Amino acid sequence: MVQYSKTRLDASFAALSDATRRGVLEQLGRADASITELAEKFHMTLTGMKKHVGVLEQAGLVTTEKVGRVRTCKLGVRRLEEEAAWIESYRQLWDARFDELDKIVEELKQKEKDDGE
Template sequence: MVQYPTARLDASFAALSDATRRGVLEQLGRADASITDLAEKFHMTLTGMKKHVSVLEQAGLVTTEKVGRVRTCKLGPRRLAEETAWIEAYRQLWASRFDELDKVVEELKQKEKADGRKRRG
């Protein structure tokens, strides 16, 4: 299997493990937003939203820029290519295993059918 940067994957999956943070990413996918706007949208305190944004920022999924008193958030430069590749590698592994299991089940069905014919004959 391909080796992936563990710390980066850990940070990404930790950031994505929270529903609020996934929601923030969805929201920022539509338009940039201030932390205040995000806090209102998700019905939470500014402090709580700042913590969520900080986790996303550390993972490289969000960037922020402060202009005056307003901190604006936007999607970061990362496009989750490594995370997608990691998931795809395991999807392929499991698909292969299920294909093999299907073959075994089919062989057992055929054997069972053949054994049933022998008993009747």
Template sequence: MPDAADSSILNHMVQYSPERLNASFAALADATRRGVLDELARGDASITALAGKFGMTLTGMKKHVGVLELAGLVTTEKVGRVRTCRIGPGRLEEEMEWIARYRRVWDARFEALDGVIDELKREEKARGRRKRK
């Protein structure tokens, strides 16, 4: 359960589109789809080339590309019989901000934990000095 500091950090954040976040994170949850994005970051590729690169059927790769396309991470264009894929317009800014806000919560928790550990070390050190006297 979040404490008061966590709630303060979370309450001062922008509202996010759950549908967009769900689509993006679902697309990125799969290693093959992340690999497809890595490939497309190097340059456009056909679905056939991507399928070959990942050792998949065309049908399987079309499904992966479709998920990426729904999330706005990939666009496709059919010219003749070839469907070419490229990195889409989705820049993941909203997703990065969503992640960043939870990072701020965890950073604050770890800072507080560091303070507790430092205090325990000081107390332990003080007890050790008292025992030697």
């Protein structure tokens, strides 16, 4: 199995574990926004939104730039390839297990059918 940066995965999944932070990423996927705009959109205080943006920024999913008194947020340059690959490896593992389970169930059904005849 491929080795992944545990710290990076932990930071990414922690950032993505919150619905507000996922919403912020969706919003920033449409257009850059200031922390004030994001706070208003999500009906939060500035302090609360700053904390959410900070978590996303630490995970590399968002970048911010301060011009004067306005801090603008945009999607970070880091994509989620490593996280997607980690998820895919487990999806393949579970698919294989379910395929094996399907075979066993079919064998049991066939045996039950043969025994009934």
